[in-house]
Structures are given as C-alpha cells and as structure tokens.
C-alpha cells in the first residue's frame with residue numbers, strides 16, 4: 001500500500017507527482033499482489049475494494065452501473081470481479097472525482113462498453129491538467145476514451161436495474177468535480193472522498209477543493225443519508241450517518257482551533273507542531289500524515305501567512 005499512487009491517502013505533493021507521471025508511477029508500483037474484495041451492500045449492489053478508491057457496482061437486467069474505476073493496472077482484475085457478479089453489459093461509469101485512484105481505469109472501462117459521466121470540471125482537469133503547484137511540467141492530457149461523454153452539474157437521476165440512482169454534485173469540496181452517488185432502494189450512499197472514514201479530510205486546493213465546500217459537502221451528505229443508510233466512503237470502512245456527523249464536527253472543531261492559533265499570531269510550523277488533532281488521532285486514524293496535511297490546508301484556507 002506504499003508508493004506514489006496512494007494518491008488520496010497521501011499529501012497533495014505526492015498526488016501531484018502521481019498525476020504528473022502516471023506511467024512511471026504505475027510502473028514503480030506493483031499491483032500484481034492486489035486482491036479485489038467484493039462486498040454485497042444491497043440486493044443488487046456491491047462494493048469493490050482493491051487499491052485506491054472504493055468502487056460501486058449495481059447489477060441487473062438493464063446492465064451494469066459503476067462508480068469509479070481505480071488504477072488502470074487493476075482494470076482486468078476489477079472486470080473479472082464484476083463478471084463474478086453478473087454477465088450483463090457495462091452500461092454507465094460515473095467518476096466521483098479526478099484523482100488517479102478513482103479515474104485511472106476510465107479508458108479500460110469505456111473500451112469495455114461503459115458510457116462515462118462526470119462533472120464538467122473533472123472532465124476538464126483530465127483533458128487539460130494544470131501544472132503542479134510546486135512547479136514542473138503539466139501532466140499529459142488523458143486520452144479521449146478516459147473523458148466523460150456526458151457531464152452534469154446539478155442533481156441528476158439514472159433509472160436502471162430497479163434503482164433511481166441519484167448523482168449529487170458537491171461543489172469545490174475535496175476537488176472541484178466531486179459527486180456523491182445515492183442508491184435509494186438499496187439505501188446506500190457513496191461519498192467519494194468528500195467524506196472518508198479513515199484519516200482527516202483532504203482539501204485538494206490545487207484541484208479546486210475548499211474548506212467551505214468540504215463543510216457544505218458534508219452537510220449535503222448528512223442530509224442525503226437516513227438513519228439506516230449504509231455510507232460507503234471513498235476510503236475507509238463502511239459506516240453510517242452518525243459517522244459523517246462526527247467527522248464534520250471534528251472538521252469544524254479543528255477549523256476553529258486553527259483559526260484561533262492564526263489569530264494569536266502563530267506561524268504554520270508552530271501550528272502544525274502544536275498537534276491540534278491530538279485528541280482525535282486515535283479515533284480518526286492519522287493515515288499517512290493526514291492530520292498535519294489537514295492542519296496545513298486549514299491554515300492556508302483560513303488565510304494564514
């Protein structure tokens with residue numbers, strides 16, 4: 001689970017490196033040992049966990065609907081896992097956000113028959129990636145087959161396989177192209193990386209994320225969930241509405257701590273050294289330094305100098 005392709009777990013600098021040199025990064029990482037774990041979360045709905053972001057697969061006589069595509073080298077294994085569930089044709093693929101562990105397999109899945117949908121900002125970032133914030137060349141544009149053929153920017157519904165699948169935009173949150181996917185019949189909510197049950201929030205400011213958007217996005221997700229809804233984060237264990245409420249409240253408490261520290265004149269290194277997350281670390285899980293990363297992002301978002 002190491003290496004630069006752990007895009008969403010590691011920091012923005014690492015993420016940028018992963019996007020900047022996908023071929024090299026994928027070449028460095030050995031995906032051969034990755035096993036795909038399939039978990040049934042509804043009558044005809046499954047979660048697929050391999051490496052990187054969690055995928056969702058809805059099956060039925062109308063065809064297969066997929067959420068996210070993980071890394072390209074895993075596509076063959078993922079397709080095999082899907083075929084263990086159903087022989088139906090691939091129909092739609094929706095990306096929850098631009099990061100490579102959620103979009104890397106796009107081309108392989110569209111070539112296998114899926115029609116790709118995403119927010120327009122996500123499509124734009126894949127088509128014309130910007131240079132990393134620390135300098136260096138802009139990554140190569142994604143091939144046409146990895147780009148959405150249909151974009152949406154407001155709540156949209158897809159009716160298939162007995163579900164009314166809701167696509168819920170979450171503007172300027174983890175990135176500027178986030179979407180949550182709700183399956184009302186199965187009572188399942190897939191949050192992308194706006195909510196994670198492992199580690200602290202990640203505001204990817206270089207890809208259009210913002211603190212305001214993350215907090216608004218978490219509120220939208222909490223509203224979209226009912227008391228019994230299974231909540232499937234992009235990363236971390238399956239949880240519920242209460243788990244999202246606790247995560248939002250923690251994000252707000254940390255925001256207030258960082259704001260107070262900035263107001264008292266502390267510098268970013270001082271604020272990070274103060275370990276403001278300490279009382280949350282055991283419960284939240286400081287995955288790959290996500291605590292310091294989030295505090296640094298809060299400092300930047302709150303206007304620290």
Ligand SMILES: [Zn+2]
Nearest residue numbers: 008097099193
């Ligand atoms: Zn992500």
